[in-house]
Amino acid sequence: MLDDNLRPIPQTNVDYTSLPINPTPEEYFLLSRINGNVTVGEICQISGLSIEATHKALARLQEAGLIKIPEPEKKTAAESGMYDSVEGVDFGQEEVAAPAVEEADAASSAPSESKPAPEHRPPPKVEVMGTSMLNPAPELDVDDGLGPAFFDGWPVAFSAYSFDPEALNESVSISDELKRYILYIHAHIDKVDYYKVLNVARDAGRKEVRASYFTLSKIFHPDSFYGKETGSYSEKIDDIFQGLSKAHQVLSNKNKRSEYDATLASAESAPSAPSSPGATAPAAADVAQSGSGSSGGQAVDKKKEMAFGVLVKRGEKHEAAGEYVEAAAEYKKAFAIKHDPLVALRGANLLMRSGEEHIDDAILLAKAAAKEDPSNAKPLILIGDAYEEKGDYESARDYYERARAVEPDNKVVGRRLKYLETAAH
Amino acid sequence: MERIIGIDLGTTNSCVSVVEAGAPKVIPNKGGYKTTPSIVAISESGRRLVGQMAKRQAITNARHTVYAAKRLIGRKWGSPAVLHCQETCPYEIVPGPHDDVRIMLRGKEYSLPEISSIILQEMKLVAEEYLGEEPEKAVVTVPAYFNDNQRQATKDAGRIAGLDIVRIINEPTAAALAYGFGKNLDATIAVYDLGGGTFDISVLEISAGVFDVISTAGDTFLGGEDFDARIIEHLAYEFAREHRVDLRKDEMSLQRLKDAAEKAKIELSAMKETEISLPFIYTKESGEALHLQSTLTREKFEELVADLVHRSVKICQATLQEAGLDEADIDDVILVGGMTRMPKIQAAVAEYFGKEPSKAVHPDEAVAIGAAIQGMALVDSSQDVLLLDVTPHSLGLMVHGGGFERLIEANTTIPTSHSHNFTTVRDNQTSVKIVVFQGESDKAIENELLGEFVLTGLRAAPAGAVEVQVKFNISPDGIVSVAAKDLETGKEQSITVTATSGLTEDEIQDMIQENQDYLVALKEDEEIERERAKITKLIREVEKLVDAFGGRNEDDVRDACDSAQIVVHEARNALSSRDFEQVAASVSALDRAKDLLQSLA
Secondary structure: OOOOOOOOEEOOOOOHHHOOOOOOHHHHHHHHHOOOOOOHHHHHHHOOOOHHHHHHHHHHHHHOOOEEOOOOOOOOOOOOOOOOOOOHHHHOOHHHHOOOOOOOOHHHOOOOOOOOOOOOOOOOOHHHHHHHHHOOOOOOOHHHOOOHHHHOOOOOOHHHOOOOHHHHHOOOOOOHHHHHHHHHHHHHHHHOOHHHHHOOOOOOOHHHHHHHHHHHHHHHOHHHHOOOOOOOHHHHHHHHHHHHHHHHHHHOOHHHHHHHHHHHHHHHOOOOOOOOOHHHHHHHHHHHHHHOHHHOOOOOHHHHHHHHHHHHHHHHHHHHOOOHHHHHHHHHHHHHHOOOHHHHHHHHHHHHOOOHHHHHHHHHHHHHHHHHOOOOHHHHHHHHHHHHHHOOHHHHHHHHHHHHHHOOOOHHHHHHHHHHHHHOO | OOOEEEEEOOOOEEEEEEEEOOEEEEOOOOOOOOOEEOOEEEOOOOOEEEOHHHHHOOOOOHHHEEOOHHHOOOOOOOOHHHHHHHHHOOOEEEEOOOOOEEEEEOOEEEEHHHHHHHHHHHHHHHHHHHHOOOOOEEEEEEOOOOOHHHHHHHHHHHHHOOOEEEEEEEHHHHHHHHHHOOOOOEEEEEEEEEOOOOEEEEEEEEEOOEEEEEEEEEEOOOOHHHHHHHHHHHHHHHHHHHHOOOHHHOHHHHHHHHHHHHHHHHHHHHOOEEEEEEEEEEEOOOOOEEEEEEEEEHHHHHHHHHHHHHHHHHHHHHHHHHHOOOHHHOOEEEEEOHHHHOHHHHHHHHHHHOOOOEOOOOOOOHHHHHHHHHHHHHHOOOOOOEEEOEOOOOEEEEEHHHEEEEEEOOOOEOOEEEEEEEEOOOOOOOOEEEEEEEOOOOEHHHOEEEEEEEEOOOOOOOOOOOEEEEEEEEOOOOOEEEEEEEOOOOOEEOEEEOOOOOOOHHHHHHHHHHHHHHHHHHHHHHHHHHHHHHHHHHHHHHHHHHHHOOOOOOHHHHHHHHHHHHHHHHHHHHOOOOOHHHHHHHHHHHHHHHHHHHHHO
16 A cells, blocks of 8 residues: 555656557546645545555556656655646646656747637547556646646645535536646636636736637636536536626736735735735736836825825816726825825725725725724724625624624624624524 | 527528538528518508518518517607607507507507517528428527617517527627637627618627627617608608608608618719609599609718718727727727618728728628527537627616615626615615616616516514615626515515516417417418419310310210309309318319319320
């Protein structure tokens, strides 16, 4: 028996035409999940095979020269950056970010021939599988759609997510791995920023954003499931596609994107932000600065103050004209220059009144306000309201609780909490 | 794999296409034409006439011939578009039971979906004759700027025709599919679609087989019909100045003018001037016949329609702005719709976009081809084609004071949805009324009313305690649906649609039944018709034989001739009979008489 903590490493440059033994489809499936980072124990959990069968399969894969199982004494690195990967044929490049994988020769890596038709369980095509597995391209290929890097920085690692067994067992014409993708993305898409939704870098250009959106749309657009039995997945698919198009709508529009970047930056500087891995915060701040132009940046305090005043005035003008979204945008920019919680709250309030598509932005802005002035219950209540509006009652309750901690006698908070309690039975 | 046909249900012409072995093909009708006039008529005998047949008899049967029905579909009684049609159309437009519009033909009211269903059925038949099997499913196109009521009415038309419309797509988007299908494009394109009745402009990004509409706009009352109307007006005005007679008041004159105007318009695309000659266009009470003789130059025509052309360019500007693009960002401009053959329009488009428009697609066929491609893409997952279209209008609610609160903005990618929570405002309130509109005005009533939805059966509770979440959905067809759920109990809440111009389910069922009955009767009629044709032929043959016996006086010959004449006499009576048995009996009697005579000859 193999040690559960071992991390098998996929091998590069294997000649698939002359393997010593021919692996079974199950074994190839297992191979697709091996990225140098998952442990034998985890592989056993996700293989869908018995532990014994999984170990046997791993042994055969090693015998075939497709993987290498390291010696037991070798201790592994940090848990972070661990993700599960699904069949390489469809999504490929799982091992891109895997530290244990040898740097592959990019030039020799042929592009995957497979089309992104994830609802079909791919046949065990040796060449395709090999290409995908063993020649990881340094960059995520658009054609491959989802890769492990996709979930980099998502709140819960894909492999650590506990899938609803009932949903996984539902008899629908969606492949197992796509089911997992749908369930995982659906559960988290509202909790990550638009860049993560589309799996693009913060500085990605319009074309990159579009390419990623198109690729993902091909997988998750309801039309891709036309005529197929999708059961309870159908609503989730709709939601995911809407999440994708919402993210694209913002990131492909210069103005909306710079506004979004500004709110993202201010929210991420707040510790309460749910999905702000420290590493990405500085990057966001940079974007925000370039987004709000020369009005902020390294200017002297006086200049900052002036710019702040101008932006607030502009916001007020929009507000008076009933153009709440535009007004909020100005307040956001103003806040990016000077962290005045009142201006952020003002913007958040306006966004709350501007329809559902602005709720997320309202939350981000209100969080920034709450961070600046933790003694004020108003931003917290607003966040609670916003989550309630979104149907995320758990988060709503959290924020109402926090508001109650600040202002125990607040009647609105009391009423909302009571309501949520009854709603939750 | 099942085949889904694509139908371009146009204002003036319709077209059907299917993808065969990966290649889209436009299916010609019986007459060999690739497009069929979208004209429906009811003959004196109650027969439905469609297409070329209906067009041919339009002049003599103007009152019962419906053209451009698409301009009325999904419209409300009393709306400007309907008033306009009432003024200019020779057929009788009457109000329907839901504030909708009906057309009175031979004493029977037809809803617009019924009229459209007759055209759809004809297109289905065209496809059936080509495919050798009845197509059950279709993708049907509508103008991009069609609102929910118009789309819903189009879907209803499909149901009445017995055709499952699996998807409604926008015409310019369909044209873009026809343009980009099979090419590995990475481009931003604009589709300028000026058809018989509507104008659309859409801006799309095409890449990796994805056709993403960025923005769309249009005018559902700007098209070739309006260009014709300008010529009609011009001719009628000239005529009135000379003869003090308004030709438009006379149905037949108007129909002749309309025909001549369309013909002149088409000719002026190729020629600098055209002769319009309508002899005996009007007869005065005195019995004096009047003739219309006129010359129309291209220049004059362009002057008559300058504002229409300008209007379309204005809409292009607004669309590009909405898309956040400059004219220079557009890699290619595609022209669709018969009207784009007009040189002035091509010039205006070229001038605005700063480049010659592409002629890569056929202006009359591209839309149907695109529809067929979408149909194939739905069922054939090996096809790497995905359409991402948008909703052309903002969707929202009427709020206090008559304001319009937008829930889903125009140009949002569909399918999409939006949830909105409603709370009761009175104690023990058991129902909530939601009034839904579509449009861009900040005043609710200036927008198109989609419906009033009443949430009923709410729990009796203190004010504010009941919270209902209403989910507004826009389907990939661009059709709006509403669902509600009590947030506390999680129970689905029933919604009643109380104000909508659409047909009720009962009405649709009745219309489906009526259509079926008509088709059955039609089939019987056709069978009788065939027998009657046989009778006519046999009578001629029998009479010839009798004549040939002219001088002969043998008994058997004389008997045979006598009885043959009796048979012929009866057969003549049978010709006007609607009883199939009687008609068929006459055919066999004639056959026997003919055999007998031949044996004696």
